[in-house]
Amino acid sequence: MTTLITGARGNVGGGVLRRLHAAGHALRASSREPGRLDVPEGIETVLLDLAEPDTFESALRGITQVFLYAEPEGVDEFVGAAEAAGVKHIVLLSSSAALSPTALEDPLGRHHILVERALLASSISTTLLRPDAFAGNAFGWLDAIRSGGPVEQAYPDANVAPVHEDDIADVAAAALTEDWLVGHAITLTGPRSISLREQITIVAGRLGRDIAIHELTRAEAEEKMARYMPAEFVASLLDFWAGAVAGPAPISDAEWVTCKPARTFEQWVEEHIH
Numbered sequence: 298m299t300t301l302i303t304g305a306r307g308n309v310g311g312g313v314l315r316r317l318h319a320a321g322h323a324l325r326a327s328s329r330e331p332g333r334l335d336v337p338e339g340i341e342t343v344l345l346d347l348a349e350p351d352t353f354e355s356a357l358r359g360i361t362q363v364f365l366y367a368e369p370e371g372v373d374e375f376v377g378a379a380e381a382a383g384v385k386h387i388v389l390l391s392s393s394a395a396l397s398p399t400a401l402e403d404p405l406g407r408h409h410i411l412v413e414r415a416l417l418a419s420s421i422s423t424t425l426l427r428p429d430a431f432a433g434n435a436f437g438w439l440d441a442i443r444s445g446g447p448v449e450q451a452y453p454d455a456n457v458a459p460v461h462e463d464d465i466a467d468v469a470a471a472a473l474t475e476d477w478l479v480g481h482a483i484t485l486t487g488p489r490s491i492s493l494r495e496q497i498t499i500v501a502g503r504l505g506r507d508i509a510i511h512e513l514t515r516a517e518a519e520e521k522m523a524r525y526m527p528a529e530f531v532a533s534l535l536d537f538w539a540g541a542v543a544g545p546a547p548i549s550d551a552e553w554v555t556c557k558p559a560r561t562f563e564q565w566v567e568e569h570i571h
């Protein structure tokens with residue numbers, strides 16, 4: 298039984314790969330640039346671009362389960378190729394954006410829900426992971442913090458429940474190795490609601506110095522964020538933050554899966570402060 302790990306260079310995919318490798322599972326790691334994969338000896342590597350159906354057959358040959366990143370372009374072809382290859386189970390890295398009742402009208406929600414629906418309509422059993430904002434999004438503040446400049450942030454009082462990527466990888470690894478999570482849709486958050494401003498304050502406290510925050514207007518943020526994110530996702534994220542100022546973020550950590558409390562943002566900062 299061989300598991301295909303898509304996004305094997307990604308934060309979550311890399312974590313899933315390390316966990317299954319440590320547990321002795323047969324793995325194949327994929328990337329759009331497989332030559333850049335740095336995986337332990339014995340793990341096969343393969344080219345897979347989820348938006349390029351030509352790459353599906355060879356990546357899926359002999360595969361029984363998949364850890365999948367969400368890419369709606371080509372998902373129907375991916376599902377067809379997975380069924381033809383005999384894939385039995387797929388664990389999808391989706392998003393809490395798919396939970397919104399208006400997810401189909403929201404670009405971020407739509408990106409994930411279209412993949413969820415394609416999988417659920419297939420003959421392959423599915424586990425959906427729907428994480429809230431990643432703790433690692435704090436890396437977006439890295440350059441400003443390093444240069445000593447203010448962190449530029451729109452809606453700094455938006456409340457999120459940042460989830461540690463290792464918690465997502467733990468749940469994904471469980472879903473790929475334990476039958477009881479088949480068919481579940483699992484919402485993952487951190488253990489508490491915390492504003493973006495408080496997150497920056499926690500980083501500052503750990504560094505032992507102040508970090509100034511420059512609150513961007515929506516127009517300024519649109520211009521700045523569009524340099525590294527598709528414009529439709531920028532609008533979607535800004536809408537989400539705007540709505541998240543009003544009250545605390547819902548908490549739905551995955552302690553029921555992992556049997557341990559969700560990792561805190563403070564722990565993430567401690568691990569990444571270097």
Ligand SMILES: NC(=O)c1ccc[n+]([C@@H]2O[C@H](COP(=O)([O-])OP(=O)(O)OC[C@H]3O[C@@H](n4cnc5c(N)ncnc54)[C@H](OP(=O)(O)O)[C@@H]3O)[C@@H](O)[C@H]2O)c1
Nearest residue numbers: 304305306307308309328329346347348392428429430431
């Ligand atoms: N950040 C958040 O707050 C948040 C919240 C909820 C859900 N999510 C979900 O989590 C994902 C990010 O996870 P992450 O932090 O682990 O990612 P990451 O470290 O940014 O890495 C992205 C991975 O996606 C792979 N990828 C991108 N496009 C691909 C394609 N067309 N075909 C195959 N692989 C492709 C990349 O593979 P190669 O470059 O090697 O091809 C890479 O390994 C988001 O895309 C979103 O779906 C994120």
